[in-house]
Amino acid sequence: MQVQTLPTPPKFDGSALAVCRGLDRRAAGHVMAISSLRRKAAGETLFSEGDDADCIYEVVSGTLRLYKMLADGRRQMMGFPAAGHLLGLAPAGTHVYTAEALTDVTLCCYPRASFHRLVNDVPGLARRMWAVTSDELRFAQDQLLLLGRKSASEKLASFLLMLADQQDTDHLSLPMTRTDIADYLGLTIETVSRTVTKLKREKLIALPQVNAMDILDRDALEAMAAGESAEHF
Amino acid sequence: MQVQTLPTPPKFDGSALAVCRGLDRRAAGHVMAISSLRRKAAGETLFSEGDDADCIYEVVSGTLRLYKMLADGRRQMMGFPAAGHLLGLAPAGTHVYTAEALTDVTLCCYPRASFHRLVNDVPGLARRMWAVTSDELRFAQDQLLLLGRKSASEKLASFLLMLADQQDTDHLSLPMTRTDIADYLGLTIETVSRTVTKLKREKLIALPQVNAMDILDRDALEAMAAGESAEHF
DNA sequence: CGACCGTTTGAGATCCTTCAATACCAGTGG
DNA sequence: CCACTGGTATTGAAGGATCTCAAACGGTCG
Numbered sequence: 001m002q003v004q005t006l007p008t009p010p011k012f013d014g015s016a017l018a019v020c021r022g023l024d025r026r027a028a029g030h031v032m033a034i035s036s037l038r039r040k041a042a043g044e045t046l047f048s049e050g051d052d053a054d055c056i057y058e059v060v061s062g063t064l065r066l067y068k069m070l071a072d073g074r075r076q077m078m079g080f081p082a083a084g085h086l087l088g089l090a091p092a093g094t095h096v097y098t099a100e101a102l103t104d105v106t107l108c109c110y111p112r113a114s115f116h117r118l119v120n121d122v123p124g125l126a127r128r129m130w131a132v133t134s135d136e137l138r139f140a141q142d143q144l145l146l147l148g149r150k151s152a153s154e155k156l157a158s159f160l161l162m163l164a165d166q167q168d169t170d171h172l173s174l175p176m177t178r179t180d181i182a183d184y185l186g187l188t189i190e191t192v193s194r195t196v197t198k199l200k201r202e203k204l205i206a207l208p209q210v211n212a213m214d215i216l217d218r219d220a221l222e223a224m225a226a227g228e229s230a231e232h233f
Numbered sequence: 234m235q236v237q238t239l240p241t242p243p244k245f246d247g248s249a250l251a252v253c254r255g256l257d258r259r260a261a262g263h264v265m266a267i268s269s270l271r272r273k274a275a276g277e278t279l280f281s282e283g284d285d286a287d288c289i290y291e292v293v294s295g296t297l298r299l300y301k302m303l304a305d306g307r308r309q310m311m312g313f314p315a316a317g318h319l320l321g322l323a324p325a326g327t328h329v330y331t332a333e334a335l336t337d338v339t340l341c342c343y344p345r346a347s348f349h350r351l352v353n354d355v356p357g358l359a360r361r362m363w364a365v366t367s368d369e370l371r372f373a374q375d376q377l378l379l380l381g382r383k384s385a386s387e388k389l390a391s392f393l394l395m396l397a398d399q400q401d402t403d404h405l406s407l408p409m410t411r412t413d414i415a416d417y418l419g420l421t422i423e424t425v426s427r428t429v430t431k432l433k434r435e436k437l438i439a440l441p442q443v444n445a446m447d448i449l450d451r452d453a454l455e456a457m458a459a460g461e462s463a464e465h466f
Numbered sequence: 467c468g469a470c471c472g473t474t475t476g477a478g479a480t481c482c483t484t485c486a487a488t489a490c491c492a493g494t495g496g
Numbered sequence: 497c498c499a500c501t502g503g504t505a506t507t508g509a510a511g512g513a514t515c516t517c518a519a520a521c522g523g524t525c526g
Contacts, residue, residue, distance in 0.1 A: 467526105469522080469525090469526090470523100470526105471523090472521105472522090472524105473522080474521065475519085475520075477516100477517090478518105480504090480515070481512105481513075481515085482513085482520095484506085484511070485511095486505085488506080489507085490503100490506085492501100492502105492504105493503105494500080494502105495499090496500090
């Protein structure tokens with residue numbers, strides 16, 4: 001375990017990592033043995049779409065943005081993973097999206113080659129990876145419904161509720177820009193801005209700062225996110 | 234070369250199933266032991282969103298449609314799995330989409346409880362499930378880009394190329410209706426129809442029948458699908 | 467043939483985008 | 497202290513891609 005002597009997590013307890021959840025102490029130790037920590041400053045690129053996937057990453061602290069791009073530059077955000085999320089969940093191949101640091105981040109890095117040896121040796125690890133990947137898939141499928149069939153208001157409501165769930169509070173901080181949000185929801189920055197204003201006017205949310213929002217009427221937001229209305233607001 | 238002329242596989246060779254790919258003969262035998270075949274006629278429902286996921290399914294023959302719905306009935310297609318595809322790729326929980334038979338289908342059914350015992354016992358099986366789920370995830374992420382950022386023409390081009398890939402020919406058969414296609418691409422039936430007409434007019438495709446299309450200019454379709462144009466056609 | 471169902475085509479409406487101007491905010495330097 | 501600057505967010509007006517509503521078309525099947 002080469003995890004000692006780090007400025008921020010004063011003591012880094014590897015066994016608390018998400019990959020290891022559900023594994024016993026001994027197995028978790030094996031996983032930790034191949035891991036190393038890595039830091040990126042806000043704005044830096046962790047890897048790009050098409051890069052050889054040499055590592056599986058786990059976010060330890062901070063927030064990333066993941067996106068894919070079309071030939072002419074149109075961008076689709078895939079997510080904003082924060083602490084506990086895993087990246088590059090494929091047994092092999094190349095990265096299918098670009099990962100950039102949204103804030104300063106700390107990551108735990110598992111080299112793919114060693115990781116695969118472990119997957120064969122450590123009982124329960126492959127099963128764990130299946131579970132984690134399956135959760136990601138479920139999430140992506142919810143996002144398909146959002147992008148394909150929800151209106152701008154419904155998209156934003158869904159997004160804010162997702163953030164609330166992730167941050168475990170109704171006082172949200174938004175580390176990403178409006179452009180990032182727009183590219184996540186399949187909208188333009190102006191539509192996001194207008195929709196935020198509308199939700200604010202309707203007293204469903206409040207904006208203490210530009211990059212912070214409070215959820216005022218969770219029930220209404222949830223109804224909206226679920227598409228419970230013929231008039232899509 | 235699909236030259237055999239088999240109406241349906243007269244003898245069912247389980248070891249050819251997708252779950253088993255990469256497993257040795259003995260391991261594949263264990264998996265086959267818990268499986269059972271199941272048939273559904275076109276239009277029947279295999280399971281519904283929210284149902285308890287008691288089985289993992291593999292499509293043996295025919296095509297399904299998978300979809301999620303919003304409260305007011307708006308529908309988003311998740312895919313049209315055909316032979317070789319797996320369904321219900323989560324270690325536990327409930328189904329997150331509805332699965333209906335588009336054509337008559339044969340499925341191989343692995344009861345979840347027994348399957349999980351196997352996952353712990355058969356080396357390589359959990360790893361295989363991870364790989365399969367990870368492929369699904371990758372596919373879903375491509376679809377996110379499509380739904381969030383592509384124009385109607387680009388969506389249709391992408392869809393046709395995906396079918397060509399799946400069917401391994403440029404002479405496509407379309408077992409699904411225009412409504413199904415619309416719900417897959419996040420469009421309306423009328424827009425799908427108009428876009429098909431446009432691609433036909435531009436000689437990128439031909440329509441020998443309503444439910445069949447020929448790809449005439451694959452390069453142009455691929456450029457279109459990749460978003461290689463400022464004017465989105 | 468005629469009814470039925472899915473598809474195509476047309477005309478008008480709408481949500482979202484585009485283009486453009488304005489506002490806000492933090493940092494910098496006069 | 498305040499003007500200036502650059503970056504991001506908001507607001508406005510006009511346009512456009514897609515949707516909605518409606519009619520016509522075209523195969524299939526009794």
